[in-house]
Amino acid sequence: MKTEPDFDLRQFLPYLLNQAAEQASLGFQTLYKSRSGMLRTEWRVLFHLGRYGEMTAKEICARGRLHKTKVSRAVAKLETRRFLQRHVSPEDKRAEHLKLTSAGLAAYADLSAQAQEFDRKLTAKLTPAQDQALRQALQVLAKL
Amino acid sequence: MKTEPDFDLRQFLPYLLNQAAEQASLGFQTLYKSRSGMLRTEWRVLFHLGRYGEMTAKEICARGRLHKTKVSRAVAKLETRRFLQRHVSPEDKRAEHLKLTSAGLAAYADLSAQAQEFDRKLTAKLTPAQDQALRQALQVLAKL
DNA sequence: GGATAATAGTTGAAAATGTAACTAACAAGG
DNA sequence: CCTTGTTAGTTACATTTTCAACTATTATCC
Numbered sequence A, B: 001m002k003t004e005p006d007f008d009l010r011q012f013l014p015y016l017l018n019q020a021a022e023q024a025s026l027g028f029q030t031l032y033k034s035r036s037g038m039l040r041t042e043w044r045v046l047f048h049l050g051r052y053g054e055m056t057a058k059e060i061c062a063r064g065r066l067h068k069t070k071v072s073r074a075v076a077k078l079e080t081r082r083f084l085q086r087h088v089s090p091e092d093k094r095a096e097h098l099k100l101t102s103a104g105l106a107a108y109a110d111l112s113a114q115a116q117e118f119d120r121k122l123t124a125k126l127t128p129a130q131d132q133a134l135r136q137a138l139q140v141l142a143k144l
Numbered sequence C: 001g002g003a004t005a006a007t008a009g010t011t012g013a014a015a016a017t018g019t020a021a022c023t024a025a026c027a028a029g030g
Numbered sequence D: 001c002c003t004t005g006t007t008a009g010t011t012a013c014a015t016t017t018t019c020a021a022c023t024a025t026t027a028t029c030c
Helices: A013-036 A040-052 A057-064 A068-080 A102-123 A128-142 B013-036 B040-052 B057-064 B068-080 B102-123 B128-142
Strands: A084-088 A096-100 B084-088 B096-100
Touching: A013 A040, A013 A102, A013 B013, A013 B102, A013 B128, A040 A057, A040 A068, A040 A096, A040 A102, A057 A068, A057 A096, A068 A084, A096 A102, A102 B013, A128 B013, A128 B128, B013 B040, B013 B102, B040 B057, B040 B068, B040 B096, B040 B102, B057 B068, B057 B096, B068 B084, B096 B102
Parallel strands: none
Antiparallel strands: A084 A096, B084 B096
16 A cells, blocks of 8 residues: 555655765765865865855855855864965955965865866766766756 | 866866755755654655565665664654554564554655655756756766 | 944854764574 | 674764854944
8 A cells, every 4th residue: 555656765856866966975075085184064165265266254155055154164174274364354344255375275286186086087987978968957956 | 376277166076966966955855854853864764664665774774875873863763753663573683674653654655745746846947858867877876 | 323134254052973882693613 | 502703783972063142243224
């Protein structure tokens, strides 16, 4: 007596997405964790600053869809490790402009190279058509 | 002076996967959380038992790629809510067969119907071809 | 100008997760 | 049988995450 006999968890999109995302993140996590001792949110912040330049915590939250407490703590850790510096904004003294130090830039250069390599390896598991369709579809789904 | 000027975080596959997965999970989470007060791991366990029938915690771990401590705690919660019952296996007294109660089956019926509806809504954002390619690609990536 | 509301970011406590050590039961080899 | 090793599941502890309250500053609007 099944109400929905044809429901398959393994075809449920949120489930599939999670499995794939977890698998992918895990693989990369071991890489950057061992290389830099950073946590996920930390390298995300690092990546944003490295790639898009100086910005405030709020901007990082918006771009990366991260909660402000997560970002706040990640920034604090990156600061104690001398990967970034804070400058109170002259226009708005509540906000702080965040900027990578040279050590931060070096870490970013290293990790982004690793990331690219990792991405290539992942992509290699897919056909070019699959890869393209995947990225398009993911972008649609991420934007809701 | 960028070492890797063409690295785009938003094209980084693990990042994309995470964004899409989080977005999708969040949407569904609000649904089942408000409807049943369950946590993610709890309804996953519920789904496995509802869909595939009686099994042990170990089997749920293997099928869902969940850590045994997570499953152990989820099972405990589902038990206190009278959604499932445990029966020590006669063949191996360490193992417990887990079985949904009628309340558990009812919750499963409700949530799986919700899940199907949610999946349809998500899928509607994609073209049929995109949807198919996405699912194929995700299955490849999840299996690594 | 001065009250009120909104915003950037921090912090503390509660909930969740991961890690590792643990108990109890089984398995295998002598 | 009895030591050694393995396995199912739980529990304790450390780390992370989330939620709510808080500070300091800016914006609104009467």
